[in-house]
Amino acid sequence: MESLLAIFTDPGNLAALFSLIVLEVVLGIDNLIFISILSNKLPENQRQRARRIGISLALILRLALLSMIAWIVQATQPIFDLGWAGPLDTHGAPSFETAFSFRDLILIAGGLFLLWKATKEIHHAMDTEPSGTMLDKKGKATMTFTAVIVQILLLDMVFSVDSILTAVGMTDALPIMIVAVIVAIGVMLLAADPLANFIDRNPTVVMLALGFLLMIGAVLIADGFGVHVPKGYIYMAMAFSAGVETLNILARRARQKRAALATGEESQTANH
Structure with a gap:
């Protein structure tokens, strides 16, 4: 107990906590947009429940990863190398990495999934005569509750790894990371319903959000290949x-x- 008090009364740790909370909230925007778009595919009486489950799963995954902090740190170590330097940039260095870690593979897989999902949703939005797709009374494409939760869980895993690695890079104090993650998830819970309802009321915002997901997917893939976009x-x-x-x-x-x-x-x- 005294050690916890020492951690949370230290000015440096408090500054790190505030910075990490802000960063975790910002990083959670991507996760929240995806959850909002998917949950809006469900009947209205199931949407809030899906959002609650999706965000709760994000919290559970983040806390589970924090409990395996040693593995998370090791996840950035290369597990294989293609042995090809790739094209060189203007400074004579390889344009992208060919040594891949578990984190890189997770980011690449998550990025590809986001690109596929966002492209599919854009296609459904643009297709005037969708075939093989369940539609609601308003003619919108729908999904089953299980399918929505599974897809949210897959992306939660990707965003959770990125979130925890960011936390590890900012502080060594595990209690600081845990508090920051819990506060950030709490903010996501508060913002989930207003954001999803706003997206549902404004169809053009849906297309904008899907564009964001396309961009985020491309950035995740680039990051997996060692091309870091600020x-x-x-x-x-x-x-x-x-x-x-x-x-x-x-x-x-x-x-x-x-x-x-x-x-x-x-x-x-x-x-x-």
Whole structure:
């Protein structure tokens, strides 16, 4: 108990805790977007339950990985090498790595899955006559509850590995990592329903979110091959796109209000 008090009363540890919470929340955005899109494929009475289960699984996976912290650190060690240096960059260094670790393989597999899933969802959104797909009353593609949970679990594994490796790189104190993960998952739980409902009400946001997933999938694959794209660039691009889409939504609402007012004035004129 005294050791825990010493950890959480140390200013350096408190600064690390705050920074790690912010970083874990930001990293959780990708996970939350995916969960929101998948859960919206379910009937309305099952969506919240799917989101709760998906986010709870993310917490369980992260805590399980923290309990295997020694293995997680070893997961970055190469397990095989293709033995090919690859094309060289302008500095004479290989453009990408050919020695792969468990982490690299997980990121590549997760990135490929995200690319496949996002492309499939975009195809369903663009296809006017979808075949072989379950549709709801509004004509939207649907999925079974089990299929949604399985796919959420697969991506939870990928995002959890990335999240825990980030935590390990920022602090050595396990209690700090555990608290940061729990707080970040709590924020995800609070934001899950509003985000999913907002995406469901605005179809253009769905396409934007799928575009984000395509970008994240490509970044995961690149990261697996040793091409590291700074996360700041990714989230700035996402924030800029979300800002533009927000302006579009506000503009559409303004046009709808003007059209409603014009229609009301026309009906009043006709009555007189």
